[in-house]
Amino acid sequence: MCGIVGVVGRVDAAPRLLEALRRLEYRGYDSAGIATLVNGHIERRRAEGKLINLEHVLDRHALPGTTGIGHTRWATHGAPTERNAHPHGTTRVSVVHNGIIENHAELRAELEAEGVVFETETDTETVARLLDHHLAAGATPEGATSATLKRLNGAFGLAMIFAGHGRKMIAARRGSPLAVGYGEEEMFVGSDALALAPLTRRIAYMEEGDWAVVTDSGAQFFDAEDRKVERAVKLTAFSGAAVGKGNYRHFMEKELHEHPVVLGDTLRQYIDPSSRAAVLPELPFDPAVVPRLTLSACGSAYLAAQVGRYWFEQIARIPVDSDIASELRYREPVVPKGGAAVMVSQSGETADTLAALRLLKQLGQKVLSVVNVDESSMARESDGKVLTVAGPEIGVASTKAFTAQLAVLACLALGFGRARGVLSAEDEARLTAALLEVPAHAAALLENGEDIQDLAREVVQARDVLFLGRGSLYPIALEGALKLKELSYIHAEGYAAGEMKHGPIALIDPAVPVIALCPSGPLFEKTASNLQEAAARGGRIMVFTDAIGAPSLRRFAERVVVLPTVDPFVAPILHAIPVQLLAYHVAVLKGTDVDQPRNLAKAVTVE
Ligand code: M6R
Numbered sequence: 321m322c323g324i325v326g327v328v329g330r331v332d333a334a335p336r337l338l339e340a341l342r343r344l345e346y347r348g349y350d351s352a353g354i355a356t357l358v359n360g361h362i363e364r365r366r367a368e369g370k371l372i373n374l375e376h377v378l379d380r381h382a383l384p385g386t387t388g389i390g391h392t393r394w395a396t397h398g399a400p401t402e403r404n405a406h407p408h409g410t411t412r413v414s415v416v417h418n419g420i421i422e423n424h425a426e427l428r429a430e431l432e433a434e435g436v437v438f439e440t441e442t443d444t445e446t447v448a449r450l451l452d453h454h455l456a457a458g459a460t461p462e463g464a465t466s467a468t469l470k471r472l473n474g475a476f477g478l479a480m481i482f483a484g485h486g487r488k489m490i491a492a493r494r495g496s497p498l499a500v501g502y503g504e505e506e507m508f509v510g511s512d513a514l515a516l517a518p519l520t521r522r523i524a525y526m527e528e529g530d531w532a533v534v535t536d537s538g539a540q541f542f543d544a545e546d547r548k549v550e551r552a553v554k555l556t557a558f559s560g561a562a563v564g565k566g567n568y569r570h571f572m573e574k575e576l577h578e579h580p581v582v583l584g585d586t587l588r589q590y591i592d593p594s595s596r597a598a599v600l601p602e603l604p605f606d607p608a609v610v611p612r613l614t615l616s617a618c619g620s621a622y623l624a625a626q627v628g629r630y631w632f633e634q635i636a637r638i639p640v641d642s643d644i645a646s647e648l649r650y651r652e653p654v655v656p657k658g659g660a661a662v663m664v665s666q667s668g669e670t671a672d673t674l675a676a677l678r679l680l681k682q683l684g685q686k687v688l689s690v691v692n693v694d695e696s697s698m699a700r701e702s703d704g705k706v707l708t709v710a711g712p713e714i715g716v717a718s719t720k721a722f723t724a725q726l727a728v729l730a731c732l733a734l735g736f737g738r739a740r741g742v743l744s745a746e747d748e749a750r751l752t753a754a755l756l757e758v759p760a761h762a763a764a765l766l767e768n769g770e771d772i773q774d775l776a777r778e779v780v781q782a783r784d785v786l787f788l789g790r791g792s793l794y795p796i797a798l799e800g801a802l803k804l805k806e807l808s809y810i811h812a813e814g815y816a817a818g819e820m821k822h823g824p825i826a827l828i829d830p831a832v833p834v835i836a837l838c839p840s841g842p843l844f845e846k847t848a849s850n851l852q853e854a855a856a857r858g859g860r861i862m863v864f865t866d867a868i869g870a871p872s873l874r875r876f877a878e879r880v881v882v883l884p885t886v887d888p889f890v891a892p893i894l895h896a897i898p899v900q901l902l903a904y905h906v907a908v909l910k911g912t913d914v915d916q917p918r919n920l921a922k923a924v925t926v927e
Contacts, residue, residue, distance in 0.1 A: 321496070321669070321925035322406070322418040323347040323392040325515055326479035326489045328536045329506030333388035334378060338371070340508075340515045341390050345371050346571075346714045346915070346922040347418075347511060348394025351405035354378070355414040356385030360484045362414045366405040370916075387486055389479045389509075391416035394921040397424065398441030408445045410452040413464075415480045417444040418511055419496040420926050422474035447478065455482070465490050465531060466546050475671070475925065479509050492531035496925055497669060497697060500524045500532055500539050502553055507534045513556040513695075514712050524551040525695050570914040572715035572807075572904055577766055579897055582720040583727055584759040585709040590731035591756060596749035598734035604703030605660040605686040607636070607736040612656050614685060615642035616676045617664035618924065620718040620802060621725060624690075625664045626795035627892045628729035635743055635751070635889075636736035645676035646927070653683070661685045664729070666713055666721035667923035668696020675927070677701060690728050692721050706732065715915045716922050717806055719900050722799070723762075726893045730755055754887035761884040761894055771881040772898055775835075775862055776905030778879070779804070782833050785812040786824065787899070789837040790847045792892045796837055800899030806917050807907035817850040828859040835902070836861060837895045840868035841888035852876055864898050 323344025327333045337354050345352075352374040353366035365383050367373035371392060391406035397420070398404035407414040421427070424443035431449050432438065438445055450471060454464035461482040475495025482488065491498055491509045501508035501516040501523055509532075510516040513523045526532060529544030530551070541551045568574035592599050600607075613632055615625040622644050629642045643651065645663075649672060655661075661680040665673050668691040677698055681687050689702035692710050699705045708724035734751055737743030779785060785804060789797030798814035805812050815824050817836065828834070834854050838847045848869075855861050855876040863869075863877045866885040874880050886894050907914045 321347045321921050321923050322394050323511045323515065324389070324416040324418050324477055324479050324509070325511070326389040326416075326481070326491065326509035326534070327506065328387045328487055328489050328534055329503070330386055330536065332384060333386050334383040336519065337388050337390035338375060338378065339518065340510060341371055341392050343515045343517070344511055345392050346716060348392050348921045349916050350395045350400030351393045351402065352391060353405045353407050354383060354388055354390040355407040355409070355481060356383050356388030357481055357483070357486050358383075358385040360486060362409060362411065362481065362483050364407050364414060366402050368400060368402045368405065387481055387489060389414060389416045389481055389489065396420055396926050397443040404440045404442050406444060408440060408442060409448040412455045412483050413448055413451045413480055415444060415448045415451065415478060417447060418477040418925065419475035421446055421472055421476065423472070427471060447472065447476075451480065461485055461488065461490055462533060465492065469531060477511060487536045489534045490531060491526065491534060493526040494529055498526045500526060500534060500551070502538070505536050507536060507539060509534060517556070521556045522553050523556050524553045526551065570715065572717055572719060572914050575713055575715050575719045576897070576901060576904060578711070578720045579723055579766065580759040580763040582710045582724050583762055583893070586724045586727045587731070587755055587759070589709055590728060591752045593756060596752045598731045598738065598748065598752060600732070600735035600739075601706050602704060604688060607638070607739040608741075610638065610658065610660045612639045612641065612659045614648070614653065614655055614659065614661040614680060615640060615664070616645045616648045616661065616673065616680070618645050618670050618672050620722045620799055621664040621666060621670070621673070623795040623799045623802070624722055624725035624729060625662070626798070627726055627792050628662065628664070628733065630792040631730055631733035632736065635733040636740055637742045638736060638740070645670070645672040649676045649679050655680065655683050655685050657684065659685050661687045662732070663687060663689045663698060663702065664725050665689065665698050666692045666710070666718055666725070668693045668698035669923045669925050671925050671927050674698055674701070690725055692724065714922070716917055716920050717803055717900070717903070723893050723896050726896065727755065727758070730890070730893070751887065751889050754890045757886065758890050758893050761886060762897055764884055765894065765897055769901055772901045773905050775879055775881060776902055776909055778862070779810070779833055779835070779902065780808070780906045780909040782810060782831065784827070784832045785810060786827065786832060786834045787812060787814040788817040788820065788834060788847070788850065789814070790817045790843040793837040793895060796892050796895045796899060799896060800835060800837075800902070803900055803903035804906060806920065807903045807914060808910050808912055809918070810906065817847045820850050820854060825854060825857065828854050828857045830858050830860055832859070834859045834861050836863045838863050838869055838873060839866045839883065839888065839891050839895070840885065841891065844869055848873060864895055
C-alpha cells in the first residue's frame with residue numbers, strides 16, 4: 321500500500337506534507353514525492369527510496385505553495401524509480417494514488433490511440449491522463465473527476481490538485497481508506513487519521529465510492545452517483561505523541577515493550593475480573609448454535625487465527641475451518657447455512673482478507689472481525705467487530721497487535737464455550753485467571769531479556785533456522801520463522817514438531833539451529849522426544865520452556881531460555897513475545913532496517 325496526504329491551507333504546505341508522510345512511511349518506502357500549487361502552476365519534487373531522500377531534494381530545491389499533495393510509495397506497477405514516483409500528472413493536474421487501477425492497460429491503450437504520450441509505467445498515470453483529457457476539453461475539476469472516476473476499475477484512494485485552482489483539492493475513495501481532516505481555515509486529506517494526528521483530530525471518514533471537494537473552509541462530499549452527501553466529523557483518539565518512538569531505537573522495540581499494557585487493556589475489555597467470566601461483545605451470530613466457523617486472515621494475523629482454531633475447537637467444541645485469505649477467496653469454499661466467519665487483521669485493510677470477508681458474506685456467513693483499526697474497511701463491512709486495543713502499530717512487523725489478537729480470540733473461545741454449555745464456570749474462571757496473569761508475565765519476560773539476546777548472537781550467524789512447536793504452539797513456531805525472515809532476511813521455516821521425521825529432519829546439521837517452543841504441559845514429552853531425535857542427528861537445539869520443563873531439556877539442548885510458567889492455554893500468547901524479540905535482536909545485530917524491512921509494507925492493500 322502507499323500513503324497519501326493533502327493539504328489546503330494558508331502556510332507552506334511542503335513541510336506539513338513531509339511531516340505527515342513521515343507518519344505514513346510505514347505504508348511504503350520505495351519512493352516519495354510532493355506537488356504544490358505555486359502561483360497557480362503545479363510544481364513537484366520526487367525522490368527514489370526513503371523519505372529522507374525527498375527531504376534532501378527539498379533542502380536543495382524548496383517548494384513553496386500552500387496547497388499540495390504528497391505520497392510515499394510501495395511499488396506495484398513500475399520499478400521504484402524517481403520517474404515512477406508520485407505525484408503523477410500534467411501541467412493541468414497532479415495526482416497521488418494508493419491502490420491499483422485494474423483496467424489501466426485498457427485505458428492507457430485508449431489514450432495512446434488518441435495520441436497521449438505516457439511518461440511512466442504506473443497505473444496511476446492513466447488517472448492523471450484521463451483527468452487531463454477532460455480538463456483539456458474544458459471540464460471543471462469536479463466534472464473531470466466525476467467523468468474519470470466512472471472509468472476506473474480497481475481500488476483507489478486519490479488526492480488531486482488542479483492548476484489555476486489555488487485553494488482546492490479533490491479526494492476520492494474506492495477500496496482504499498481516506499480521511500478528511502478539519503483544521504482552522506485549512507483542511508487535510510490522509511490515508512489514515514494517524515498521519516493527520518498532529519494537524520487535527522477532527523476527521524470525517526470517506527465512504528466507499530465517495531469523492532470530496534476540499535477547500536480551506538471545508539469539504540463537500542459526493543457519493544458514487546455524484547449525489548451530495550454528508551459525512552460525520554468525529555474526534556479521533558490519536559494524538560501526535562501516540563506515534564513517536566519515545567526513547568526507543570525502533571518502533572518495533574517500543575511496540576514490543578508495550579505488550580504488557582496492550583494485553584492488559586485488551587483483556588480488560590473482554591473479561592470481567594470479579595466474576596472471572598469472558599464478556600462477549602455484541603455478536604452477529606449465536607455462538608451456541610453456529611454450526612461452523614471459518615477463520616481467515618493473512619500473515620501473522622493468519623497465524624493468530626490458527627491459534628484461535630485450536631482454542632475454538634478445544635474449548636468451545638466448534639467445528640472450525642481456517643485458511644489464508646488469498647487462498648480461501650479462490651478455493652470455492654463450502655460453508656454451512658447459518659455459519660459464521662471470523663476475520664483477523666491489524667489494519668482492517670488487507671486486500672485479500674477484505675476480499676475473503678466479502679466472499680464469505682456473499683456466501684451467507686455472518687462475519688465478525690477481530691481488528692485493531694476501528695473505522696477500517698473490515699470493521700465497517702463486517703456484521704460485527706471485536707476491537708483489539710493495541711493502539712497504533714508502526715513497525716512493519718506485527719508484535720503487540722498479534723498478541724492482542726490472540727488475547728481477543730482466547731476470550732471469544734471462552735465465551736463461545738460457555739454459550740455452548742461445554743465450559744464449566746469453574747474452568748472458565750481458571751482460564752480467565754490465567755489470561756489475566758499474562759500481562760505481568762510479559763513484563764517479567766521483557767525485563768529479563770538477556771538470554772534472548774545471547775540466543776540472537778547464535779542465530780545471527782545461521783543461514784537457515786528451524787522453528788518447532790506442537791498444538792497451539794505450532795502457529796507460534798510459524799510466527800517465529802515469519803518474523804525472522806521478515807526482519808533479518810535469514811531463511812527460516814516453522815514446523816509442527818511431530819512432522820520433523822516426515823522430511824525436515826533431513827535438514828538437521830550443526831549449521832541449522834533448531835529453535836523449539838516446549839513449555840511443560842500435555843504435549844511436553846512428545847515435543848521433547850522430537851527434539852531428542854533431532855539432537856541425536858547432530859542438531860543444535862535451542863528451547864524456550866519454563867522452570868518445569870527446563871531440567872530435562874538441559875540434558876540435550878545447547879541453550880535453554882526459561883520463561884514464566886503458565887497454564888498451557890495461554891502459552892501461545894506468552895511464547896509469541898520471545899520469538900518476536902529474538903527476531904528483533906537478530907535484525908539489530910545484522911543491521912537490517914528493523915521498522916521498514918526491504919520489499920514490505922505495513923498493510924498490503926493490493927492483491
Ligand atoms: O493488517 P493485517 O493484520 O491484515 O496484516 C496481515 C499481514 O500482512 C501482517 O500480519 C504481516 O504478515 C506482518 N508484517 C507480519 O509481521
